[in-house]
Amino acid sequence: MSPKPANPSSSLLRASIAALLLGSLALAGCKVSTGGGDAKADGKGQEQAKLGPDGKPLPKIEAVPVEVAKATRKPIAASYSGTANLEAPGEAQVVAKTSGVMTQLLAEEGDMVRAGQVLARIDPDKVSLEVQRQQATVNKLANNYRRSQELLAQKLVSTEASDQIRYDLESARASLALAKLDLSYTSITAPISGVIAQRMVKPGNLIALNAPVFRIVDNSHLEGVLNVPEREMGRLKAGLPVRMLVDAISGTTFEGRIDRVSPVVDSGSGTFRVVCAFDNSPGLRPGMFGRIEVVYDQRQDALTVPRIALLEDEGEPAVYVVRGSKAQRVPVQLGYTNGELAEIRSGLKDGDQVVTAGKVAIRDGSEVQIIVPAAAPATGVAQTAAR
Numbered sequence: 001m002s003p004k005p006a007n008p009s010s011s012l013l014r015a016s017i018a019a020l021l022l023g024s025l026a027l028a029g030c031k032v033s034t035g036g037g038d039a040k041a042d043g044k045g046q047e048q049a050k051l052g053p054d055g056k057p058l059p060k061i062e063a064v065p066v067e068v069a070k071a072t073r074k075p076i077a078a079s080y081s082g083t084a085n086l087e088a089p090g091e092a093q094v095v096a097k098t099s100g101v102m103t104q105l106l107a108e109e110g111d112m113v114r115a116g117q118v119l120a121r122i123d124p125d126k127v128s129l130e131v132q133r134q135q136a137t138v139n140k141l142a143n144n145y146r147r148s149q150e151l152l153a154q155k156l157v158s159t160e161a162s163d164q165i166r167y168d169l170e171s172a173r174a175s176l177a178l179a180k181l182d183l184s185y186t187s188i189t190a191p192i193s194g195v196i197a198q199r200m201v202k203p204g205n206l207i208a209l210n211a212p213v214f215r216i217v218d219n220s221h222l223e224g225v226l227n228v229p230e231r232e233m234g235r236l237k238a239g240l241p242v243r244m245l246v247d248a249i250s251g252t253t254f255e256g257r258i259d260r261v262s263p264v265v266d267s268g269s270g271t272f273r274v275v276c277a278f279d280n281s282p283g284l285r286p287g288m289f290g291r292i293e294v295v296y297d298q299r300q301d302a303l304t305v306p307r308i309a310l311l312e313d314e315g316e317p318a319v320y321v322v323r324g325s326k327a328q329r330v331p332v333q334l335g336y337t338n339g340e341l342a343e344i345r346s347g348l349k350d351g352d353q354v355v356t357a358g359k360v361a362i363r364d365g366s367e368v369q370i371i372v373p374a375a376a377p378a379t380g381v382a383q384t385a386a387r
Helices: 008-035 125-153 159-184 381-386
Strands: 064-070 072-087 091-095 100-105 118-122 187-189 194-199 212-217 221-229 241-246 249-261 271-279 289-306 318-323 326-331 333-338 341-346 353-357 368-370
Touching: 064 318, 072 333, 072 341, 091 194, 118 212, 125 159, 221 289, 241 271, 249 289, 271 289, 289 333, 289 353
Parallel strands: 064 368
Antiparallel strands: 064 353, 072 221, 072 289, 091 212, 100 118, 118 187, 194 212, 221 271, 241 249, 241 289, 249 271, 289 341, 318 326, 318 353, 333 341
16 A cells, blocks of 8 residues: 655644754853853843853852051050059057056047157156156265265275265166156157058057057058069069059059069079069059059060951961952061050061951951941030030
């Protein structure tokens, strides 16, 4: 049986479908060849996402916001800091040198006194009578000695008898001086100048011999003792200036000096004693806690950065320097550090921007964006003036 002839209309339909498929593949090939992986602008002018080798969009890398500061030249000082309690080397315990009832109190705690000033008095009646008795004995023996000298000249008494009267007179005079000394002890005086730190008695108390009565402290010269590590021995010398802050008086810096340095290092602690002296500093009191800084060297033109910019987590000091839009880790050699500043001996140059805030969020080569901290809002009088 012979085959049926093909239908002309069906052949035309198949040809049309094949042409459409070829056209679609051609268009698709054109799109792939123009994609390329880079961001392109579409017909509306909008930027398209970057494509990876697999044709998928790459994630967009956002810059890390950081704060920076410039490396600048400033004066910087090398110093050693420590803490100490203030002590008063000029301190005296006033005791009663005689016994008796206190009749008069002439000084109170907090009073400034001078050496030799009378602070209190003990009843002097008994001692005054003893002085009078000894004075009478001296007068009697003085007359006897004068008469013995006249009789000795006339050879009416022996030399031994006259000498015995003279010895008795000298003994009586010594007893009189002792009685007068006891009488002077009834007036209790200040042995040093200073302030009355403590009063231990009241009027009417029976005061025993050598009983403590007052404690006087000389506030004009105070000392603070630092226990300094032995590595600093070659740097700290007598006469160097020191500065001190005390917790009890905020906002005030007290100036002093190193008075003396111990030549011996304690083998147990590995430290040596440095005594700092503060003279005529109003407000300072013995027992205050002080934070002492000894400045032993200064550089007037040092390249410095904020101390907060240093990276010391890996043992080697370094900083992040912003170059272009990236952060670069740069090792540095440190010099002196003082307060909020650190000296850079090598690794940076003037004007380099170092990261001070945002360091934990970046790595070497990270994209960064420099931000400027917002200014603090005005307060108090400034706000009132602004209105």
